[in-house]
Amino acid sequence: MIGKLGEQVTQLFRKYMPDAFVFAILLTLLVAFGALFWVGVSPLEIIVSWYDGFFDLLAFGMQIVLIIITGFAIALSPAVNKGIDYLTRFIRTPRQVYFFVVMIGMLLSLVSFGWLVITAVLARELALRIKGINYAFLIACVYFSMNSWVMGLSSSIPLLLNTDKNFLIDAGILETVIPTSYTLGAWLNITMILLLVLGAPIIMLLLLPKHQKPKELCELLAESSDETTMSIQEEASLIELPKKAVSDRLNNSVILQAMIVLMGVTYIVYHFMTKGLDLNFNIMIFFFLILGLLLHKTPIRYVVAMKRASSNISGVLFQYPFYAGIMGIMLYTGLGERLAQLLASVATIDSYPFYAYLTGGMVNFAIPSAGGEFAVVGPGIIEAVKEIGAGLPEKQVTAMISRASLSIAYGESLSNMLQPFYLLLVIPIMAKGVNIHPRDVMGYLLIPFLLFFVIQSLLVVFMPLA
Structure with a gap:
């Protein structure tokens, strides 16, 4: 029954969900109208804010591109x-593939959400070897597996709170x-990890479509003339x-490369040795790069591998600036702060975690970056929590702030399942050489x-923090 419902939702998404770029355009206009009619900002100020933010994610976008192509080159x-x-x-x-991919993806994402690339590579290679895999559903499994990252070692909000002289302390x-x-x-966080690592693979199996003939990767590749059958070594020798x-x-x-x-x-x-387990984007990219050089042995083979890995990244290159523009409108017009204040104003000592969770999910559509979102809504939520907890012991107020911050992080991560921003991290790898789009995938995630929205909402409100 659940699987059949999932199939029906997927058909609706295919019918009504536009291309990821059109989604970004519609979201831009929605946020702009929100700033115009709710905050009262002039059209010119909105456009200037849009432009001011337009290039704020250039460094992040380049990091994403390098994560994709260096990770994919390793897989080749x-x-x-x-x-x-x-x-x-x-x-x-x-x-077994669906179950394994979701579980291993959850575990890898606990290290860093950039390791979603490894999950995508693994899933694609398994799909080439094992018959009967619904490829669009497998991509959905990979994308869903990134949800654990906000609970793990690279979770930006908890790490920010534990950073000396962070912007919250300075302010x-x-x-x-x-x-x-x-x-x-x-x-609370440990419970969330167990829920995702153990529960999510089972839930995705229950949602497996049963009434439609799956389109396998080999079948999709056969429909395309783009996929090369020549090995990297053979192509390198032609040069x-x-x-x-x-x-x-x-x-x-080999010596030069070595x-x-x-x-x-x-x-x-x-x-x-000097910085401990500091898994930032730059060191991950560098690690992937060096590992790829090691595995491909010679410079020219690595050049060929990187050329193949880079052939499907156009979506990231031109769509990320549009999301940065949306973030600019939210940040520079005060729309994000106004939304956080609205939700915080109706919160009570019993309900504030849910409203923080809801805020994280809603604002993520416009600011799909946990750190960037927290910079916009975090101060308002924390001030509201401090006001709610006035007169309580300091340790209890700190626990309340921690719960609210975790709630924002969980909401931010889960709502990615309804928008294709980070799906652009997966599609360049898994859709290489095939005609498959975000609308073919997103329906399986609703x-x-x-x-998980219901389960996580209950946990952030009622689960003890310690």
């Missing part, structure tokens, strides 16, 4: 292909840092000149969103 290496061939000895059916909103024992180490040349010896030099890999490994070891 012979060593990884052999490893996945070995894995298929134990994972042989579509249901006088907080007096001191909030240790991660109140957030990432809280029973060589008919006669021996110094340029070819340099292009195929020297760069040695330098890279040295820095990676130095980074973690019911999981609704189920």
Whole structure:
């Protein structure tokens, strides 16, 4: 019954959901009208705010691009292909693939949401080897698996609260840092992790479409003429000149590549020895880059791998600035702050976690970045919580702020299932060479969103923090 309902929702999404770029345009206009009629900002101020924010995500967009192509290049290496061939000895059916992909994706995302790329690579390779996989549903499984990132080691809001001299302390909103024992180490967060890692794979299996013939990846590839069957080594050899040349010896030099890999490994070891488990985007990109160089052995093979990995990233390149523009309108017109104040104004000591959760989910549509969103709505929510908790012991107020902050993070992450911003992290890898779009995927995510919205809402309100 649940699976059949999921199929019906998917058909509705295919019928009514536009392309991801059109979604961004519609969202831009919606936020602009909100600033115009609710905040009372002039049209010119809205346009200026849109432009001012338009390029704020350029660095982030470039990081996303590099995460995608360096991760995908690793997957194109012979060593990884052999490893996945070995894995298929134990994972042989579509249901096992769906379950495994969701669970491993949740675990990887606990390290960093950038590791969603690894899940996407793994899922695509499994889909090439195992028959009967509904490929659009598998992409939905991969995308859903990123939900655990806000509970893990790279969760930006808890890490910000535990950072000395963060903007909340500088602004006088907080007096001191909030240790991660109140957030990432809280029973509420641990329960959320168990819920997602153990519960989400089972729920996705219950939603598996049963009444439609699945379109498999091999079938989709057969419909396209873009996918090359030539190996990277074969393509690299075509670049060589008919006669021996110094340029070819340099292009195929294992020693040159090994020297760069040695330098890279040295820095990676130095980074973690001096900075601890600091898994920021830059070190992850660098790690993926060095690992790719190691696996492909020669410079020219890595060039070919990166060329293939880069062939499907146009969506990220031109759509991220539009989301940055939306963020600019929310930030520079005061619309985001007004929305946070509205929701905080109706909160009570019993309901404030739910309103914080709701705020995180709603504002995420316009500011799909946990750190950026918290910079806009965090101060208003924290001030409201402090007012609600006036007269209570300091430790209790700190716990309330921690619960509200976690609630914003959970809401921000889950609402990604209703908008395709971070799906652009998955599509370049999983849709390479096939004609598949976000609207083919998003419908499978509505019911999981609704189920987890109810469960998480109850947990943020009633689950003890410690």
